[in-house]
Amino acid sequence: MDAELKRTNREMQNAAPKLLTVVAPVFNEGDVLREFYERLLKVLCQIEMRYEILFVNDGSEDETLSIIDKLRDHDPNVGVIDLTRNFGKEIALTAGLDHARGDAVINIDADLQDPPELIPRLIEKWQEGYDVVYATRTDRRGESSLRKFSASIFYRLIHWSASIRIPRDTGDYRLLSRRAVNALIKLREQHRFMKGLFSWIGYSQVGIPFEREPREAGSSKWSFWQLWNFALEGLTSFTTVPLKVASYVGALTATCAFLYGMKIIIATLLFGDPVAGYPTIMVTMLFLGGVQLLSIGVLGEYMARIFDESKKRPLYLVKTYLPSESNTPDGEQ
Incomplete structure (x- = not known):
């Protein structure tokens, strides 16, 4: 009798819709956050999966957190991790991956340079059996010629010098399978170059080309000096x-x-x-x-x-964590 009950429970779990977690690190994105949510929600409502949207507030000083709270009031599928201060995008992304419980997890920036409309294509490749599906930029519209040139040089340099294959012209916008996420959260190094860590874990990976859009509103939080330090971070993290x-x-x-x-x-x-x-x-x-x-x-x-x-300090500290209903034991969409 117990064996039959276990088999029935296993069949019900296998038949249940998969959960998709969208992790969006945000820092002072109040100008564009509502539009990002609306475009993202329109896409998620069209896929045949349960979903949750997990915002990671990386010490924002504008109205970003209050907007997220308002979104949570009318959408139970929205969750938020409020960090105690600004730890940087790489750490904020790590916090999101640590708390994501989806069968598949998508990392995406909230500035709408990475179009949410690409998500169905990422899911399609995941369903074909790939563990990591990354979006490769064929064009970087809205950016200066100097920034395009420096980014091109950096990606080719890190691609050539690193001991692992790091895809060219590829940011953090990608889908990760559950086992890929489980592998990533085991890596607790302080200096985190996530693009390299995504490649380091291995598993089956494939790229999808897309044209990167200009920022919908606001300005980039990355100065040229910060980009230079970020490049040094990548070079010293994955190559000698x-x-x-x-x-x-x-x-x-x-x-x-x-x-x-x-x-x-x-x-x-x-x-x-x-x-x-x-x-x-x-x-x-x-x-x-x-x-x-x-x-x-x-x-x-x-x-x-x-x-x-x-x-051996912790990577980040959380002030408040409010999960979505999809991320709770009894949560259902």
């Missing part, structure tokens, strides 16, 4: 090429110095040429000093990451 380059530059400099020294000795002994004085010494000293400082800086970047990891 900068350390190797420092070694190669040091070896090349030593070789050039030896050859130049031999040239001076031979020229002096055989031809009586006077040895170049102050200008040569100054240029040589400044060049060698610059190479040494650059190499020390590269070492410092890696040592700083070791220092941060050794503290």
Whole structure:
């Protein structure tokens, strides 16, 4: 009798609609949040899955949190994680993945540069058996030529130098299967380059091309300096090429110095040429000093990451967590 009851319960669970969790980290997105929700909801209502929308408020200072609270008042499928301060997008995304309970989880920015209308195509590939379905940008409309060029260089550099295959021109907009999410939340490193972590876990992955839209409202929260630091984060997290380059530059400099020294000795002994004085010494000293400082800086970047990891601090702190009804034991849509 018990075996028959267990079999019946298992069949009912298998027959139940799958749950889709949409994780949206937000930071000062009050200008666009309502429109994002409306476009997202229109898409989710058309798919044959239960759903929840999980907003992660990353220390917003505008009306973002109050808007989310209003959305929760009339939509039980909306949940919110309110972090104690701004921890950065990578950490906010991690918090969302930690609390997502869907059979499939979609990461998406709320600025509408990543169109919610692409979600059915992501789900279609997941249903074909892929664990990670990522959206690859074929165009970055609304961005300056400098930002497009720098992004292109970065993605190709990280693609070439990393020990794993990180897709080019691909952000965080993607779908993850349940087992892919379970693998990701085991990775608790402090310096998080999520694009690399998504690739590191492996599993079957496929890309879908799309044209990235301009921001619907507001401005980017990423300054050029922040983007530069983010690029360093990615390079130092998934490749040791900068350390190797420092070694190669040091070896090349030593070789050039030896050859130049031999040239001076031979020229002096055989031809009586006077040895170049102050200008040569100054240029040589400044060049060698610059190479040494650059190499020390590269070492410092890696040592700083070791220092941060050794503290073992929690990745984030949650002020308030209000799950959607779909994320509760008795929740039904």
